[in-house]
Amino acid sequence: MDSELIWRIAGGSGDGIVSTSDNFGKAIMRSGLNVFTHRHYPSRIRGGHTYAEIRAGPTELKSRGDGYNFLLALGDSFGRNQKIDSAYYGNERIKPLTENLYDLHNGGVIVYDTGIIDIEDVPDFSEQVAENNWHVYPIDLRSIAKEEGRDIMRNTAGIGATAALLEMELAPIEALMKAAMKGPIFEQNLTILRNTYSMVADTFEFTHDIRFPSGEHNETQALVSGSHAIAYAALDEGCRFIAGYPMTPWTAAFTIMCGILPDVGGISEQVEDEIAAAALAIGASHAGVKAMSGSAGGGFSLMSEPLGLAEMVEQPIVLLEAQRAGPATGMPTKTEQADLEHVLYTSQGDSTRIVLAPGDPEEAYEQTRMAFQIAYGYNIPVILLYDQKLGAELRNIPLSFFDRDPDPSMPGTIPESDLIDAPHHPSGKYHRYNYDAKDGVSLRSIPGQKHGRFHASGNEHTQEGHISEDPINRVLQMDRRRSKIAAIRTYLDAQNVSNNTPYGPLSSPYGILTWGSNKGTVEEAVDRLNSSGTPLVKALSVSDLCPFPTQEVTSFVESVSKILVVEMNATGQFQGLVKQQLGAYGDKLYGLLKYDGNPFEPAEIVAGFEEKIMGEN
Amino acid sequence: MNTTFSAIGENRTVDANEFTPEIEPQPTWCPGCGDFAVLNALKKAVSEVGRSPEEVLLVTGVGCSSKISSYFECYGFHSLHGRSLPIARAAKLANPDLLVIAAGGDGDGYGIGGNHFMHTARENHDIVYIVFNNEVFGLTKGQASPTSLKGHKSKEQPLGSAKDPIRPLSMGLAAGASYIARTAAVNPSQAKDILVEAIQHEGFAHIDFLTQCPTWNKDAKQYVPYVDVQKSEEYDFDPSNRVQAAQMMYETETSLSEGKILTGRYFIDDRPSYQQEKIARGSMPKDPLAYRYTDEKYSWERSFDYVENRHT
Numbered sequence: 001m002d003s004e005l006i007w008r009i010a011g012g013s014g015d016g017i018v019s020t021s022d023n024f025g026k027a028i029m030r031s032g033l034n035v036f037t038h039r040h041y042p043s044r045i046r047g048g049h050t051y052a053e054i055r056a057g058p059t060e061l062k063s064r065g066d067g068y069n070f071l072l073a074l075g076d077s078f079g080r081n082q083k084i085d086s087a088y089y090g091n092e093r094i095k096p097l098t099e100n101l102y103d104l105h106n107g108g109v110i111v112y113d114t115g116i117i118d119i120e121d122v123p124d125f126s127e128q129v130a131e132n133n134w135h136v137y138p139i140d141l142r143s144i145a146k147e148e149g150r151d152i153m154r155n156t157a158g159i160g161a162t163a164a165l166l167e168m169e170l171a172p173i174e175a176l177m178k179a180a181m182k183g184p185i186f187e188q189n190l191t192i193l194r195n196t197y198s199m200v201a202d203t204f205e206f207t208h209d210i211r212f213p214s215g216e217h218n219e220t221q222a223l224v225s226g227s228h229a230i231a232y233a234a235l236d237e238g239c240r241f242i243a244g245y246p247m248t249p250w251t252a253a254f255t256i257m258c259g260i261l262p263d264v265g266g267i268s269e270q271v272e273d274e275i276a277a278a279a280l281a282i283g284a285s286h287a288g289v290k291a292m293s294g295s296a297g298g299g300f301s302l303m304s305e306p307l308g309l310a311e312m313v314e315q316p317i318v319l320l321e322a323q324r325a326g327p328a329t330g331m332p333t334k335t336e337q338a339d340l341e342h343v344l345y346t347s348q349g350d351s352t353r354i355v356l357a358p359g360d361p362e363e364a365y366e367q368t369r370m371a372f373q374i375a376y377g378y379n380i381p382v383i384l385l386y387d388q389k390l391g392a393e394l395r396n397i398p399l400s401f402f403d404r405d406p407d408p409s410m411p412g413t414i415p416e417s418d419l420i421d422a423p424h425h426p427s428g429k430y431h432r433y434n435y436d437a438k439d440g441v442s443l444r445s446i447p448g449q450k451h452g453r454f455h456a457s458g459n460e461h462t463q464e465g466h467i468s469e470d471p472i473n474r475v476l477q478m479d480r481r482r483s484k485i486a487a488i489r490t491y492l493d494a495q496n497v498s499n500n501t502p503y504g505p506l507s508s509p510y511g512i513l514t515w516g517s518n519k520g521t522v523e524e525a526v527d528r529l530n531s532s533g534t535p536l537v538k539a540l541s542v543s544d545l546c547p548f549p550t551q552e553v554t555s556f557v558e559s560v561s562k563i564l565v566v567e568m569n570a571t572g573q574f575q576g577l578v579k580q581q582l583g584a585y586g587d588k589l590y591g592l593l594k595y596d597g598n599p600f601e602p603a604e605i606v607a608g609f610e611e612k613i614m615g616e617n
Numbered sequence: 618m619n620t621t622f623s624a625i626g627e628n629r630t631v632d633a634n635e636f637t638p639e640i641e642p643q644p645t646w647c648p649g650c651g652d653f654a655v656l657n658a659l660k661k662a663v664s665e666v667g668r669s670p671e672e673v674l675l676v677t678g679v680g681c682s683s684k685i686s687s688y689f690e691c692y693g694f695h696s697l698h699g700r701s702l703p704i705a706r707a708a709k710l711a712n713p714d715l716l717v718i719a720a721g722g723d724g725d726g727y728g729i730g731g732n733h734f735m736h737t738a739r740e741n742h743d744i745v746y747i748v749f750n751n752e753v754f755g756l757t758k759g760q761a762s763p764t765s766l767k768g769h770k771s772k773e774q775p776l777g778s779a780k781d782p783i784r785p786l787s788m789g790l791a792a793g794a795s796y797i798a799r800t801a802a803v804n805p806s807q808a809k810d811i812l813v814e815a816i817q818h819e820g821f822a823h824i825d826f827l828t829q830c831p832t833w834n835k836d837a838k839q840y841v842p843y844v845d846v847q848k849s850e851e852y853d854f855d856p857s858n859r860v861q862a863a864q865m866m867y868e869t870e871t872s873l874s875e876g877k878i879l880t881g882r883y884f885i886d887d888r889p890s891y892q893q894e895k896i897a898r899g900s901m902p903k904d905p906l907a908y909r910y911t912d913e914k915y916s917w918e919r920s921f922d923y924v925e926n927r928h929t
Contacts, residue, residue, distance in 0.1 A: 232920035283707030288907035427639030448622035
């Protein structure tokens with residue numbers, strides 16, 4: 001069954017797990033395979049069980065897959081000095097061989113570092129190995145690394161062992177090492193890589209079946225995460241201002257932007273808190289720059305106030321909300337989708353905002369561009385709602401996907417030359433909030449423009465922005481602001497490709513509804529459920545959360561008899577939204593929820609479907 | 618002159634009356650309110666430095682005094698309680714050619730917006746920040762504010778406030794403001810001069826403006842008689858000397874509690890403004906970013922080049 005590789009590297013935080021796996025993933029991609037990665041790590045800088053997985057195969061990969069079939073167990077080297085046992089909490093050193101070991105496929109491979117892990121410490125190891133037909137290769141990676149370089153280079157030794165056991169070419173790995181390292185560090189790592197490779201090839205008799213799959217790309221691929229896709233889309237939209245405060249997992253996108261903006265004459269600001277961060281985005285946007293901010297759910301709580309201001313003064317901004325497990329500090333490095341209601345409803349009053357939830361890096365790019373186009377076209381805040389899973393997973397996309405033209409335009413602004421003939425109050429103030437604006441979009445002037453002065457106010461206001469509690473004005477302004485939502489729904493419906501992705505045979509009797517980052521995993525589950533050839537189930541992955549795609553969802557729901565609603569939270573927030581928006585069909589919906597911090601594997605969705613939809617209930 | 622933002626840098630004489638809006642020429646403040654004096658001094662100061670209404674962005678918070686954005690003709694932004702500074706400083710970074718002024722009350726700036734005050738001062742943004750300090754919450758009817766004297770009574774503090782007032786000038790100094798002054802509504806000429814200096818100062822100019830509240834703060838009276846620490850023979854200190862400035866501020870804050878009104882310039886520092894620091898390190902463009910969006914010749918960078926170099 002293993003025509004693909006699911007390689008897991010496990011060790012402690014600070015052992016170089018991430019950089020090693022990122023580079024190895026790229027080498028695999030360059031070897032012609034498709035790649036999908038998954039990260040699991042604690043909220044801690046040094047030590048603690050952490051792992052990264054690379055799924056690789058010749059066909060399209062839509063999820064992390066189920067379990068894994070190759071384990072490189074480095075063991076946690078947190079203590080550095082191996083003699084100090086008090087440097088470890090509990091059994092951390094052996095955690096790669098005790099935690100989730102049962103997810104290793106039957107017939108899978110284990111390489112472990114005998115320099116760190118004493119196999120006698122692992123309970124029932126040999127019994128488990130025999131039971132599951134695992135193939136075990138104990139190697140003193142630590143000594144190999146120390147002999148030629150430093151202790152930490154044992155991850156390079158681990159890659160050498162992996163490549164040898166998979167009979168994989170070293171050339172793509174060496175090329176990436178050469179690009180990333182220099183001088184003696186490169187020489188040492190290269191020697192360690194090659195020595196381990198030949199030692200493993202010469203010493204061991206290979207008993208396992210798994211080999212490096214063969215594949216070929218017909219065009220250059222790029223290995224990107226959702227966070228990259230979001231940042232690159234923002235750049236292509238001409239966003240040149242970002243303000244933020246660090247918070248996992250939003251920090252990834254923030255960091256990418258902060259790294260690039262100085263190169264392109266932009267401005268990044270790390271500020272005192274998230275109230276300030278969103279307020280800075282408002283200020284920069286107000287003065288004529290395309291601006292964004294963002295946070296995780298906790299920081300977004302603080303942004304509730306400026307978000308409401310942006311709605312009221314109709315200031316375009318794009319906010320990212322990268323979800324992690326809550327409430328409060330929750331599980332900072334673990335994924336969840338429990339901020340849906342938070343993002344839709346936070347802040348006082350009737351809201352006027354757009355919320356999009358992309359399902360994969362390509363959608364993250366497309367929908368981030370769309371977020372800027374809507375925000376700066378309709379003068380409205382747009383929130384891009386994603387999660388730790390989408391933000392951190394790497395997968396390959398054809399490089400040509402990114403071959404796009406930039407679009408820095410801001411159609412919601414009025415050029416200075418048009419201002420003199422635009423509607424004004426007799427006193428000379430510009431009607432920034434014009435009752436009669438088409439689609440409710442009253443064009444904004446920018447400070448410094450002649451004949452453009454107006455008053456922006458968080459209070460209800462007249463056409464030129466002065467504070468007013470006149471009931472007629474109130475209703476006119478409220479209705480105009482709200483009317484933008486319907487206009488944006490019409491705009492979204494007019495796009496060539498919907499943000500909401502149907503999948504599977506149209507004639508299927510059953511359906512799966514999901515949103516955001518579960519898209520690929522659900523699609524993989526749909527393929528498995530339909531593998532007999534008879535159409536059984538189809539899916540709809542929803543990205544438009546506000547304005548809700550009522551027509552698309554209604555026709556999907558009407559076309560099937562039962563629907564599984566898949567989401568990563570404990571209260572079925574999306575299922576609730578569907579019921580609220582559709583106003584019917586509630587008895588057709590069955591929730592499949594997960595909120596343990598880990599994303600769904602496709603097999604879990606298959607099992608959930610079989611139990612909740614096909615089972616007797 | 619920029620042809621798409623042509624109000625900026627226009628070389629003409631500006632009359633103080635240009636800043637009086639025809640829509641709301643008469644503020645709704647109570648008779649005798651100190652806020653009128655700030656408004657008048659600001660009109661005179663901005664016209665004296667030759668900036669016209671459409672090159673000024675006045676960002677305010679929420680409260681009686683924050684309504685000044687309705688009564689001062691310019692690009693106004695009446696934002697949220699305590700949030701004027703982060704909006705103002707980002708607007709200045711986006712377009713440093715604008716004259717950006719932030720304003721609000723003492724509750725707005727030293728209470729709910731205190732964190733923003735501390736960090737905006739620390740970063741030394743080139744903006745003017747006017748705090749209308751009436752030592753009370755006005756719009757919500759008389760509650761103790763961060764600057765209220767100990768013992769201040771209201772319906773919420775029926776037995777009198779048990780808190781000492783904060784020390785606003787000392788706070789500005791510790792946080793990093795590079796121009797710090799206190800003036801009073803009863804001293805319009807000094808107020809105008811200080812506002813002119815603050816506008817011309819390159820860096821964060823913090824003005825604690827004593828504005829009497831005849832409705833809710835009877836204790837504060839009219840802030841008379843006042844003493845100008847620069848003019849008085851009694852005081853001799855160098856406002857460019859941080860230690861002497863700190864001592865003078867401490868005495869000024871303490872004496873206000875005792876009913877003695879000291880005003881004047883307390884600290885003037887020539888350290889570079891935030892935008893100067895950022896430009897020097899290449900983390901901010903030399904030309905205002907806001908103009909790039911109307912520059913048809915600008916060749917916008919593409920993410921493709923980053924993807925190709927970093928991800929393939």
